[in-house]
Structures are given as C-alpha cells and as structure tokens.
Amino acid sequence: MHPRVRYLSLAATTLLLAVTSPLIPLTSHLAALQVQAQTTQDRQAQSESLFQTGIEQFRKGQLRQALETYQRALAISQQAGNRTGVAEALHNIASVYESQGNYENALKFYEQALPIRREVKDKAGEAATLIGLGNTYLSYIEFKQHYRLIKKPEEVKPYQEVLKYYEQALVITREIGDSPNGDSYASRTGEAWSLNGIGRTYNTLNKKEDALKFREQALAIMREVGNRAGEATVLFHTGSAYWSERDPKRGYKPIALDFYEQALAIVREIGHRPLEAQILYMMGLSYSNNWHIEWNQKDEKGLETVLDFYKQALAIVRQVGHRPLEERVLDSIASTYNSLGYPQTAQEYQEQALAIRQEMGIHLDFPIFYIVKEAILVTYSTPKKRPTLITLLKGEAIIHYRNGEAHAHFGRYQAALESYQQALVISRQQGNRPWEWVILNQMGYVYQKIGQLQVALDTYKQSLAIRREVDKRAAREPIPHTIRVAYGTDVDVYRSEGIRLDEGITNNLIRVGEEEPITTPITTVEDANRIRERGRRRLQLVAGLSGWAGPVSQKYE
Structure with missing residues (x-):
C-alpha cells in the first residue's frame, strides 16, 4: 500500500x-x-x-x-x-x-x-x-x-x-x-x-x-x-x-442549495452515508426556509418536497446512530406536518423527538417545536403597555383552530370553515369569549375569500362586538391594538408574531365588497390612514410574517 x-x-x-x-x-x-x-x-x-x-x-x-x-x-x-x-x-x-x-x-x-x-x-x-x-x-x-x-x-x-x-x-x-x-x-x-x-x-x-x-x-x-x-x-x-442568501437572477433560489446539490452527488457516488444524511437534512431545511419566505405560493408540494428530504435523512441517520441529529430531523418533520395541517401526525413525530431529548438528559423549559396543546391570546392597548387580556385555548379546540389556519392557507376554505366551526363550538361551551372573537374573525376572512360577503360582514360584526365586550380598555384606545397568539404557556419564550389592528379603522373598513380588495397588508398606523384617505372601505385582515390567513397569525418553523 x-x-x-x-x-x-x-x-x-x-x-x-x-x-x-x-x-x-x-x-x-x-x-x-x-x-x-x-x-x-x-x-x-x-x-x-x-x-x-x-x-x-x-x-x-x-x-x-x-x-x-x-x-x-x-x-x-x-x-x-x-x-x-x-x-x-x-x-x-x-x-x-x-x-x-x-x-x-x-x-x-x-x-x-x-x-x-x-x-x-x-x-x-x-x-x-x-x-x-x-x-x-x-x-x-x-x-x-x-x-x-x-x-x-x-x-x-x-x-x-x-x-x-x-x-x-x-x-x-x-x-x-x-x-x-x-x-x-x-x-x-x-x-x-x-x-x-x-x-x-x-x-x-x-x-x-x-x-x-x-x-x-x-x-x-x-x-x-x-x-x-x-x-x-x-x-x-x-x-x-450562504444559508440566508438567495439568488434574485434565478427566482430567488437559495444559494446554499447549489453547494448542497454538488455535495450530495459526490457522497452518493462514493457511498458516504453519514455525510449524505446531513446533506439531505440541510437541503430539507433550506427548501423549508425558502417555502416559508414565499408564503404567497400556497404550494403544498413545496412542503412535500421538504418532507421527502427529511425522511430520507431520517432513514440514514437512524442507521448511523446520530441521536442529536435524529432528534432534530424528527422535530423538523413534526413542524412540517403541522404546517400542512396534520397536527396529530406532527404530535407523533414530536413525541419521538422528546424521547430522544430525555434519553440525552436534556430537560427543556420549552419545546423545540410547539405542539398544539394550548395557546395563549394576549392583547395590548398599545404595543409597549402591559397586557389588557390574557386567555388560554386548550385541548381539542386549539387543534381544530390550527387545522383551520392550515386549510385556509392552502385554499381549502370549506375544510377551514369546518375546523373553525368545531373550535367555535368548543370555545362557546367553555365560555371562552376572547377566543370566540378570534375564531369568528378568522371565519369572516374565509367567507370573504369565497365570496360570501354578507356572511363575512355578519361574522365580522359578531367578532367585533365580542372584542369590545371582553377588552373594553383596549377598545377605548384609538391607536393600534395588538393581538398575539403564542402556542405554549410563556408568551415571552414562545415564538409568535404580533398583528396590529386599529378598531376605528376596522369600523371604517368593515363594509365588505364595496370596492376592490386591499392587496397591501396593513402593518403600521400610517398604512391604515393612507388606505382610509384613499376611501377604501373594505376590511383587510392582516397576516403576520408567516402569511397564514386571518388577523391572528404566527410563524411556523
């Protein structure tokens, strides 16, 4: 030799x-x-x-x-x-x-x-x-x-x-x-x-x-x-x-993927399985990151591609025996299934990830991925003031609510309405008025999307009436009203995106269907005033960075 x-x-x-x-x-x-x-x-x-x-x-x-x-x-x-x-x-x-x-x-x-x-x-x-x-x-x-x-x-x-x-x-x-x-x-x-x-x-x-x-x-x-x-x-x-960079000349494709694809071809040629598993996982993350940036795509196939990479990686990593990587892959699969609207499947994978964390002796005060067991609704009279309302939505209701979000995002509006309706029934049984307001608001958005404008108007009015009832202090404020939904039990720890709505602006815009829909999201008071000055009188439900349908929205990772 x-x-x-x-x-x-x-x-x-x-x-x-x-x-x-x-x-x-x-x-x-x-x-x-x-x-x-x-x-x-x-x-x-x-x-x-x-x-x-x-x-x-x-x-x-x-x-x-x-x-x-x-x-x-x-x-x-x-x-x-x-x-x-x-x-x-x-x-x-x-x-x-x-x-x-x-x-x-x-x-x-x-x-x-x-x-x-x-x-x-x-x-x-x-x-x-x-x-x-x-x-x-x-x-x-x-x-x-x-x-x-x-x-x-x-x-x-x-x-x-x-x-x-x-x-x-x-x-x-x-x-x-x-x-x-x-x-x-x-x-x-x-x-x-x-x-x-x-x-x-x-x-x-x-x-x-x-x-x-x-x-x-x-x-x-x-x-x-x-x-x-x-x-x-x-x-x-x-x-x-190059993880965070994208190429504007090629449809904003993540630059990292070019290098990952070259590396994957080589390791498959030489038969290097441990490295192959990690490349596949990172390609899945890269595609997932790109999909979450391009929310307007509403493309289920994009997430199915992500799942394919993750599952290929999972099969190899289990053979290799890299337990920390296996935990991360399982966690990512859980997150992807949740984004697709399958929280029960997500739960199954997350429980496997949790078992590995426990095996490694890691006891977290937060989950890596936030399984749908309860959610917190927090409202603020102003962005910097103390909360005016904190309320929980638990158990089966939040599962139906999250399903509704996923269905609405992918344009499955009838399924979204069915899920929201189930969540609404449970919330009313629990006497949970704040979440009743939120769910009705989401349902109004879906009715608006499918062209049932009168039903949308009636639903929005129900939502607005309940909001005034349960959050009177905030209702008196003429400045942006913040809604935050966080899945878990600690608002400061759990990932969420705040959404701003001005109640006075909402009243002005709630006449659905009179003019062309507003296509630019309202993210500041200035945006809202500009729209009001232009005479638009249509309710624009503002989505967060995640792009999920409706005003109460959060980022899924």
Missing part, C-alpha cells in the same frame, strides 16, 4: 452540526515498525485489517460496527505495546463518537490520543487529532447552545482557543509538505482540512469573507489531490455560509 495518510470526513453544517474528523488508517505507520516476533507480526496484520474494515464501515454509515472494530484494534495495539496503533485507535474511536453526536466521549478519546501522537513523533497523526479536537469543540458548543444549556461559548471553549487547534495543524501539515521525505498527499490533505476548520471557525465568528477565503483554498486542494469526501465536505460548509 502506498505510504500515505488518507483522510476521511463526516461533514456537517456550521448552523447545526459538526464536521467529523479525519480518520487515519493504521497501515502507513505500522509499515515502518520493526517487527521483532511473529506474534507481533500477526497482531500488526490483524490491526491493519481491522482499521481498513472500520473505515469501510464508517463510509457505509455502520458506525456502531465501526466503533466495535476500532475498540478491538485498540485492545490488540495495547497488548502489542504499539503506541502508534494505540493513538490511531483512540483517534478513530473519537471520530466515530463525534459522528454520533457523542461529543464528550469524542473529546475524551481525542485528548488521550494527542499526547501519544506527540510522544511517538507522529506529526501527521498529531495534526489530524488537533483538527478533530477543533471540530468537536465547535460541534459541542453548537449542541449546547441549541438546547440552551449554555449562555456563552466560553463555557465550553473560547473560539480563539478552538482556532489555535486548526492553526497548529496547518503549521504541521505544511512542515510535512516542505520535508524532502514528506508525504505530499498527507500534507496537502491535512492542509485542506486545517483550512476548512479555520473557515468554519471564522464563519462562527461571523467573519464570512475570511471564512469563504479559507474554504476556497481548502476546496482547491481537495480537488487537486482527488479527495472526494473532502471536496463534498467543503462544498457543504460553503453552502452553509
């Missing part, structure tokens, strides 16, 4: 997950050992075979099997007193743990490997382990932040210290390349991984231009040496750097 160090990697997004670290076969180093006895030769051959098997298992996504294989290689190397083999086994065990999202164990094994690398003067191995430490610390910080387990990155490791791991690795790999007997493939590949890690750190520090500069260098080297897995990883990370 050619005496070179070959690097494999499991990539991840800078927004969500980690780059796993280079896996280094034992072969090149063992070839340099002076075998003193046949038993040592046998152990060397066995270790070499195990390392090659582990690498193939890793590529195929068989991480549990790969872990067992490397543990066997570690035991054999320890029995033989082979310190180089011990270090490499520790390193590769750490890489598997990292790929499974078990960051604490990954750090433990990397930290055991590093001093042995230095002891045996294995420079290429030292660089690989430094990269592994950098990758894992970044991932661990992100993991802790995602679940709100830390407030600052410094509680795990300052980013500047993480950057030093990559910078040390970069110096070492370039020194190897400058050596007359240096392995050019090992040095160039190690250099590329170091540059990619530096780019990832800069991206985390919001230094996007610097991040892209380092990643461009890394990508060029990966292509130069023919490291396809590395090329896919860098493409993936580059896409993540």
Whole structure:
C-alpha cells in the first residue's frame, strides 16, 4: 500500500452540526515498525485489517460496527505495546463518537490520543487529532447552545482557543509538505482540512469573507489531490455560509442549495452515508426556509418536497446512530406536518423527538417545536403597555383552530370553515369569549375569500362586538391594538408574531365588497390612514410574517 495518510470526513453544517474528523488508517505507520516476533507480526496484520474494515464501515454509515472494530484494534495495539496503533485507535474511536453526536466521549478519546501522537513523533497523526479536537469543540458548543444549556461559548471553549487547534495543524501539515521525505498527499490533505476548520471557525465568528477565503483554498486542494469526501465536505460548509442568501437572477433560489446539490452527488457516488444524511437534512431545511419566505405560493408540494428530504435523512441517520441529529430531523418533520395541517401526525413525530431529548438528559423549559396543546391570546392597548387580556385555548379546540389556519392557507376554505366551526363550538361551551372573537374573525376572512360577503360582514360584526365586550380598555384606545397568539404557556419564550389592528379603522373598513380588495397588508398606523384617505372601505385582515390567513397569525418553523 502506498505510504500515505488518507483522510476521511463526516461533514456537517456550521448552523447545526459538526464536521467529523479525519480518520487515519493504521497501515502507513505500522509499515515502518520493526517487527521483532511473529506474534507481533500477526497482531500488526490483524490491526491493519481491522482499521481498513472500520473505515469501510464508517463510509457505509455502520458506525456502531465501526466503533466495535476500532475498540478491538485498540485492545490488540495495547497488548502489542504499539503506541502508534494505540493513538490511531483512540483517534478513530473519537471520530466515530463525534459522528454520533457523542461529543464528550469524542473529546475524551481525542485528548488521550494527542499526547501519544506527540510522544511517538507522529506529526501527521498529531495534526489530524488537533483538527478533530477543533471540530468537536465547535460541534459541542453548537449542541449546547441549541438546547440552551449554555449562555456563552466560553463555557465550553473560547473560539480563539478552538482556532489555535486548526492553526497548529496547518503549521504541521505544511512542515510535512516542505520535508524532502514528506508525504505530499498527507500534507496537502491535512492542509485542506486545517483550512476548512479555520473557515468554519471564522464563519462562527461571523467573519464570512475570511471564512469563504479559507474554504476556497481548502476546496482547491481537495480537488487537486482527488479527495472526494473532502471536496463534498467543503462544498457543504460553503453552502452553509450562504444559508440566508438567495439568488434574485434565478427566482430567488437559495444559494446554499447549489453547494448542497454538488455535495450530495459526490457522497452518493462514493457511498458516504453519514455525510449524505446531513446533506439531505440541510437541503430539507433550506427548501423549508425558502417555502416559508414565499408564503404567497400556497404550494403544498413545496412542503412535500421538504418532507421527502427529511425522511430520507431520517432513514440514514437512524442507521448511523446520530441521536442529536435524529432528534432534530424528527422535530423538523413534526413542524412540517403541522404546517400542512396534520397536527396529530406532527404530535407523533414530536413525541419521538422528546424521547430522544430525555434519553440525552436534556430537560427543556420549552419545546423545540410547539405542539398544539394550548395557546395563549394576549392583547395590548398599545404595543409597549402591559397586557389588557390574557386567555388560554386548550385541548381539542386549539387543534381544530390550527387545522383551520392550515386549510385556509392552502385554499381549502370549506375544510377551514369546518375546523373553525368545531373550535367555535368548543370555545362557546367553555365560555371562552376572547377566543370566540378570534375564531369568528378568522371565519369572516374565509367567507370573504369565497365570496360570501354578507356572511363575512355578519361574522365580522359578531367578532367585533365580542372584542369590545371582553377588552373594553383596549377598545377605548384609538391607536393600534395588538393581538398575539403564542402556542405554549410563556408568551415571552414562545415564538409568535404580533398583528396590529386599529378598531376605528376596522369600523371604517368593515363594509365588505364595496370596492376592490386591499392587496397591501396593513402593518403600521400610517398604512391604515393612507388606505382610509384613499376611501377604501373594505376590511383587510392582516397576516403576520408567516402569511397564514386571518388577523391572528404566527410563524411556523
């Protein structure tokens, strides 16, 4: 076998997950050992075979099997007193743990490997382990932040210290390349991984231009040496750097998708299952983000595409055994089903995600995705004053209400009316007048959309009368009146979008059907006054950023 160090990697997004670290076969180093006895030769051959098997298992996504294989290689190397083999086994065990999202164990094994690398003067191995430490610390910080387990990155490791791991690795790999007997493939590949890690750190520090500069260098080297897995990883990370950007020349397609698509084609070609799972998940997120921005599409197929990516990712990630990623995929599937108007299916997936969080020992004071068990309606007399009314809608009623929103958004107006009617009946049985007002307002909007203008007018009037009854203080205010719906129990914690309506303006505009509909959403008092001055006398129900039908609306993620 050619005496070179070959690097494999499991990539991840800078927004969500980690780059796993280079896996280094034992072969090149063992070839340099002076075998003193046949038993040592046998152990060397066995270790070499195990390392090659582990690498193939890793590529195929068989991480549990790969872990067992490397543990066997570690035991054999320890029995033989082979310190180089011990270090490499520790390193590769750490890489598997990292790929499974078990960051604490990954750090433990990397930290055991590093001093042995230095002891045996294995420079290429030292660089690989430094990269592994950098990758894992970044991932661990992100993991802790995602679940709100830390407030600052410094509680795990300052980013500047993480950057030093990559910078040390970069110096070492370039020194190897400058050596007359240096392995050019090992040095160039190690250099590329170091540059990619530096780019990832800069991206985390919001230094996007610097991040892209380092990643461009890394990508060029990966292509130069023919490291396809590395090329896919860098493409993936580059896409993540463009996460929020869209191309106006191509229908505002997310730029990240171009990079993800290239990366996906490569990993499918080489058969790298762990990386494939993460690319598919991020493509699903990207399509979902794009769909939520383009609310006017009202296209169910867009969310069905999102679900397809998530479900492909879920199948692979369960094979791989990356529990944190599995939890996120399940959570995203739940959110998507909820947006499609299937809260019961969403509940099933969310319960699976919750079980994984409990397994990981994560007990949140908020859910990652907000399952429909209760909702809070909060009204304010002014945006900055204290609430004038807080009331809950619970149980079956809120499920029907959310179904109504989803049906209305997709133009399924008859189904929306049926769902709202069910929610209305329950609210009246409970004597929940504030929510009766909200539901009637939504129903008025649907009647307006289907052209039943007189019914819409009557429904709006019922809604307005109840609103005046239950929120008299706010009704006296001539300034914007804020409605906020938050799903959960803490208005300040749960995600929501506030909607402003002026009651005086509402009275002016409530004569439905007299003129052309207003197409511009009312978002400020100035907008409302401008419309009133133009003489428009039609009620415009204002939707929030999410674009869901009706004035009481919220963002679904």
